[in-house]
Amino acid sequence: MTEILFAAVDPTQALIPGINLNIGATDDPNGVSTTLRILLLMTVLSLAPAILILMTCFTRIVIVLSFVRTALATQSMPPNQVIIGLSLFLTFFVMSPVFAEVNETALKPFQEGQISQEEAFDTAMIPMKEFMAKHTREKDLALFLKYTRVEKPTTIQDIPLTVLVPAFAISELKTAFQIGFMIFIPFLVIDMVVASTLMAMGMMMLPPVMISLPFKILLFILVDGWHLVVQSLLLSF
Known part of the structure; x- marks a missing residue:
């Protein structure tokens, strides 16, 4: 059987694909443009996590949702x-108007060859800076402006990214912790009531968390907690 299979294949008639690698100068501007676009795309993809975390609303959303899980004490x-x-999809939902503006004003003109790479980057930063500046506290922005020793900007677009991004990040951290504190209050009250009740009944060996956990989950379900948390997050933007 093996001999029949080998006999059916003629080595002289087998076609081997050829591979050509050419390294050198080129006179085709389209080839250079394609290469630069690939390099730009790879650079953006490598920086995508930092861009997503520090220049969008992802930080606030993921911290608040983590606070909810910690307040419920449901472990993992x-x-x-x-x-x-969920944080990613909520981020895309909140940032969709900004991303749409970036696509219309910067990405499409760059792909059509109407603007250069530098112009596309500057144009794309306009809606991003407007979003970040809207949710950045003046105190945080003044902190980084003071240490960079640059002239006081007259418009939002005059603020350098090296100043606006960290100021926006610490502003988002403060806002997220403020929301998390408000989420903790009702669950903390339940823990205190359960602990006091067990202490009064003399059941000191029984962990209060074991008793309070079902009540906290029940309360969270009755008030439709996930709906309220997501609604509060969306309204905060």
């Missing part, structure tokens, strides 16, 4: 994958 429920995935 919901799991990290669910929290990160």
Whole structure:
């Protein structure tokens, strides 16, 4: 059987694909443009996590959702994958007008060859800076402006990214922790009531968390907690 299979294949008639690698100068501007676009895309993809975390609303959303899980004391429920995935989709939902403006004013003209790479980057930063400046506290912005020793900007677009991005990041951290504190209050009250009740009944060996956890989950379900948390996050933007 093996001999029949080998006999059916003629080595002289087999076609081997050829591979050509050419390294050198070129006179085709389209080839150079394509190469630069690939390099630009790879650079953007490598920086995508930092861009997503520090220049969008992802930081606030993921921290608040993590606070909800910690306040409920449900350990790893919901799991990290669910929290990160929900945070990503909420980020895309909130940032969709900004991304649409970046696509219309910067990405499409650059792909059509109407503007250069530098012009596309400057144009794309206009809506991003407007979003970040809207949610950045003046105190945080003044902190970084003071240490960079640059002239006081007259417009939002005059603020350098090296100043605006960290100022926006710490502003988002403060806002997220403020929301997280408000989420903790009702669950803290339940823990205190359960702990006091167990202490009065003399059941000091029974962990209060074991008793308060079902009540906290019940309260969260009755008030439709996930709806309220996501609604509060969306209204905060």
